[in-house]
Amino acid sequence: MTTLMTILGIVIFVFGLLFSIAWHELGHLSWAKFFKVRVPQYMVGFGPTIWSRKKGETEYGVKAIPLGGYIRMIGMFPPGADGKVVARSTSPWRSMIEDAREQSYEEILPGDETRLFYTRKPWQRVIIMFFGPFMNLILAVVLFLVVLMGFGVPQAQPTISYVTQCVVASNSSAATSDTCPKGAPESPAAKAGLKSGDTITSFDGVAVTSYDQLQNQIRQHPDDQVTLGVKRGDKSFTVQVTLTKNNLYGIDSNGNPTDQIVHAGFLGIQPIQPTTQLGLGQSLDRMTGIAQQGVHSIVSLPSKIPGLWGAAFEGKKRSLDSPVGVVGVARVGGDVLAMHAPASARIATMLQLLAGLNLSLFLLNMLPLLPLDGGHIAGALWEAVRRQFARLVKRPDPGPFDVAKLMPIAYVVAGIFLCFTVLVMIADVVNPVTLG
Incomplete structure (x- = not known):
């Protein structure tokens, strides 16, 4: 299945x-x-034509390679200085220019003189x-x-889902194990007696309003003793916790994990992440952040080439922010539909993939x-x-x-x-x- x-x-x-x-x-x-520009062709894909049908003056079709598409408009380029549109030079660079010019005039018919793109x-x-x-x-x-306002997105809350029992580096194999490796120290949260369902309400006297705020505070105080406000059921109390230092994955300005390892403060809790439907304003803010991240990703594409080469030919680990092509995203799409999650979560993730594309x-x-x-x-x-x-x-x-x-x-x-x-x-x- x-x-x-x-x-x-x-x-x-x-x-x-x-x-x-x-x-x-x-x-x-x-x-x-x-x-009123004449368009002889509207094609989805490249390569051999699988199916096409002509309607009016335009041929509509699908080609074999789904890596793009095009419409063919006549007269994309103006004539040369001498008014001609045929190749007139043996220079390879000049030939490229004239070949492109000639191709844009291949399908001109009588009466098309006023329907050229360049005019x-x-x-x-x-x-x-x-x-x-x-x-x-x-x-x-x-x-x-649709995803943010309709399906909603998981949003971490400062309520504990479960307590990590020991201190292990995030990039170690033990991080995915349900048991603590021999000799691993007990986590600060376990020492302090924090439990699943506890809500952290304050950090050293400052009210906690989001998990992101709490996470940043914890990371910024390695080896410090802090006072946490805790709500457990109907009871509220404070507890003294001595944070420790651990090797953790870094987080970017949007709260997304990176593959960079940082030395930061560690408590040892995982938050609940209920699915929350966002309002229009929250959704627009979230999309602005996604767009900014997209611009940054495109600007940084050249710097990703060495990592891609290492992942493709040298067996190196693929970084979390590595560029992904159509094949990669399609594979992720397959993983999404096959993952063990509610149907609504799988549909939302698939829609989000297409939105990002x-x-x-x-x-x-x-x-x-x-x-x-x-x-x-x-x-x-x-x-x-x-x-x-x-x-x-x-x-x-x-x-x-x-x-x-x-x-x-x-x-x-x-x-x-x-x-x-x-x-x-x-x-x-x-x-x-x-x-x-």
Whole structure:
């Protein structure tokens, strides 16, 4: 049954990925048609075509490799300086430029002269290119709201779920054992007689309002004697506890664990984590933190390459914040559906995975680099700036900005992305990230 559920989880995730891609391309398609740009093709996936059907002037289809999608708009690039759109140079860089220009004119039909992409106003081109990733952002926000406000999320409370009986490092094998290893010292919580169900109400006289606050206070006071306020049933009392120092996983600014080991204060309790439905304001705050974390993750991608290489080819441990590709996320999707948890928790986790995927698609596509959507947006904005400046200084209109001249850079960027994708895929296969 577990294997069946894992396979089903992978299949569901793949369909979710395909829907996300189709939804992205729908954003481009709808606005391209609105601004009367002719679109010969709308495709989900790359490679050989599995299915297609032509409706009106557009062929709609699905291709074999679900790693992206595209719409083909005619006249993506303006003609060259001589007004031609055919290759005229033996230079490899120049050939890239002219080949790209020629391909964007391959399907022009009589009467299409006024329906070319490059002839649209810069603000119209910005809208066409922006609404692809923006559709992913809309879908991410909707899915996050469904999870946070509908299903709810586990929120740690300063009430004890169970007391850890001894002091063991978080990164040791003994940390996952139900028994204490020989010679391990008794935990401060066990010494103080704390029990499951106790609620910590204060720390050295300061009221405790959240588990995060309590956790930070404990970590900041290694080897200190502190006074804890405790509520047990109808009784309230204080207890003196001498904290100890332990090797623990670090936590980031959002409260998420990292793979960095820190020496910090240790009490020896685990909190209850009831599922709590968040309000709109709390949900927006949580999504802001997730978005900030996503931006940080993309900025730090180059620094993750050595760790990925070590995980893929040197047998090194995969870090907790390691980038994960489509294969890895699909495997996690399978793990989610197969895990021993209520159906609502599994559905919520799957939706959260798809929400994170769509947020990543938005952030990546907004990078101002060709061939990403952000590169075309940057080209249109630069054209608008050039034309406005020429108008202000009363110079002749410089005309469309020739984005085709950036195609050599686009090929380099695409090559880097391809190599990174292959590296992540290999790491996902030989050293996958799994649910903890």
